[in-house]
Amino acid sequence: MVRTDRRRPYVFQIAGLIAALTLVCLASGSFGSLPASSPNRIAGHAQPTNGHAVVALVNGEAVTLKEFKARMPRLRGEMMTYCQQTYGLDPNEPKFWSASCGGKSSLERLKEATLRLLEEDRIREQAAVEAGLHAAVGYDAFLQAWETENRERARRVAAGQVIFGPRELSESAYYQYVVANAVLALKQRLLEQKGETNYERWIDEQLKQATIELDWQVYEKIAL
């Protein structure tokens, strides 16, 4: 369907993020301004420096560094278009990503958009589970399901059996496929269980109400 107001929500989300961040900082004191003696700590646990480092927690479920880096490249085009059209930046310039795109760097905007996308992923997965639907929660589970899917497809094709759709799905195609099916199933459940007809608005609501804890030290180090 055609949406008329695609870009605004993430602006609100940043405000919400700052608010949530502030609240959490005040409450726990373990995020944002970490004690200098334990730079990698998150809620008392040591942060790995590899892909399993937790960038953020969404209602307690992790968004990992590996996942963040997997989802970020696809949003580059959108950000390049935006910063060029709105602020006249040239994406071919090597300094494009560090240049100011309306007060924030293009990279900063890209990371914010990626974070919002992943928050939405966690919310949707959690809502699906709550609605009694099968859903892989978190990136490790997603990767396992992806590998299993491709292995199963290959096995069936080798055995002369019929499958439908691509014989092998790329990670990004599988992501689209999982999200599309999850949204369809969730929309139906929302209608049946809550009489909810506006899925987008409902997701926005869940996002606003979510507890989002950001590990600033991990987050700020993320680069392209």
Next chain:
Amino acid sequence: MEKRRKAVLPLLVFACLLLASLMPGVSPVAMAAGTTYYVDAAQGDDNASGTSESSAWKTLGKVNAVTFAPGDRILLKAGGVWSNQYLDLKGSGVGGSPIVVDRYGSGSKPMIHFGNTSVNGEGFGVRLRNVSYWEINNLEITSGEQPTDMRRSGVLVVGEGTGAGNFRHIYIKNIDIHDVFGTDRRTGGINFHARGSNTSVESTWDDILIENNTVVNVADTGIQTMTDAFSNSGWAHKYDAFKNVVIRGNYVEKIHRDGILVRAAAAPLIEYNTTNAIGNACNVNTGIVSYLDHIAVVAAQWAYYTTGAVFQYNEAFDTRKLEGDGQPWDFDIQVTGSVYQYNYSHNNQGGTLLVMNNTNDNTFRYNISQNDLDGNGAFNLVNGGGNLYVYNNVIYRSGTQNRALTHASDTGMAYYTNNIFYNGASGQYTNSPRMTYDHNSFYGLNASVPSDPNKIVGNPQFVSPNTATGRATADGYKLLSTSPLIHAGTAVANNGGKDFYGNALYNGAPDIGAFEYPGSVTPPVTLLSDDFEDSDISDWTVSGGSWGTAMDGSLTLSQNTPAGEAVAYKGNGTWSNYTYSARVKLLTTYGNAGLLFRYADNANYYLFRLNDSGDKAELYKKSGGTMTLVSSASCVVNPGQWAAMKVNVAGPSITGFVDGVQLVQWTDSSALAAGKIGIRMVSSTARIDDVKVVQ
């Protein structure tokens, strides 16, 4: 420097050919030894030679200035981004030596962000104009939401103007195209177009491969082939502008118009694709992109002016019904001799299959439709259509759908055979002189409506239906071993050789539905067959009554004494699981007659009988001498009329049918193990014919 390199090259080629000719079994191939060019968006320099990684070019504009030669490769550096640039490629390869665009290094696919750029008023990420023998691989192409109203395509392959003609070998592989928004329908993700007016040279293509691409959030059409021959009376290739087309393994989602649309193609193959969210489905800010066409009708994966198309192993879901249509599959105008087979559709708003006028000899077989929705009936056959063969499909509905599950045109014939219609909703069936039914299974409401002389009514006994969501298989639509649909279908010639699961056809008599029950059930063996034409009943054991043969149309087994219990049995006491059928004509009003099975002796057997006292079909168990009624159903019993009775016993499960309709189904937790078959009646006379036992 240049001169020296030229001298070395032929020597190198000669050496390679010599080496190749020395290898056993390898015949020397005269490959043009092309040049490899490297393009590095970050570190490259257009003034460099471009022929090594360290002397890479920088911009796509530099690439566009070169006319390439057979065997050349243009490699873009992984992780690189080319913004407001596009590839407009020149030169042609030759057979065996195409020109290849690909990536080098590791990282993200090279990204072409073509923004608002254009050439002669149209934008594209990659254009192959009037060229042959090109392969484009491993790129990301996007343009974003651009305000200018113009045509845009991710990959545009066009023949037009001076240089239009007959082109060969265009391969588009592993390209990720997203967020490209073009005006009018000659735009979109991957777009082949023979362009021109009636006086222009007509273009055609032979050997097209579109494989493993993703096309997401694109207007207008996902993947298409098109020719202006439709509006140019002087052009010749309305039906075959595109030959040897393979569209395989693509993932297409959130498309403004149609998903995959093949026009003017001869025998194209469209397989292993997935489409979803088709029809006004872009995620786009219409404040910026204000020029998208108004769309009335879409279908997901279809052909137009095409013969011999094969659509197989595809999945389609969430096709939208806008003002009409919205089906996943569509035999459209001037499509003949084409087939949709082994496809899976679900949650498509417009139903399952559209068949337009001016179509003929098309086949829809071994497909599964799980809860396609109710915008149209499951089948929509527009008036003016030709012959259509619909067989061995599963049409499963379990919601609130109430549109028709079958349909016919007003011309041609539609043949529905061996299909399973699972009507867990409230759909109706069509009967018309322009359609026939044969050996279909109908479950749920209105099953009595379709005029199928060999129908089976009742639960098809799927393993676990309605579970094929988001998985690579539809195993839930396999039949349980107790399904009455196994071996209950009729053979269809030229059936494609395998069922939805890859099982060879047929394993004995065909099964109804998309699943041919494979080898764990041995091909059916006829254990017993008696039509009484030899007028010999000495192999039957009789007790009570007076048994003989009588002419009633043909010779039949006849019991003539309407008093007491009369029994006749035959067969082998070790028979355990089988299907026993016979035609029975009860002659006594208020009487009864039926089938004995697992008859061990007179104190232990099952009986499935017609009872004219109360119009019932009754299932009895006699165990240790005690007779118990275990199940019964209403059944119109007409003394003097033949009724086809059938009983299936498999393990503890017993199913009884009268005239093709399943009436009783019972599971005996302490089942009788085995026994012969027979006939029994009490205080009645009756005739029996066509006794058959099949295992």
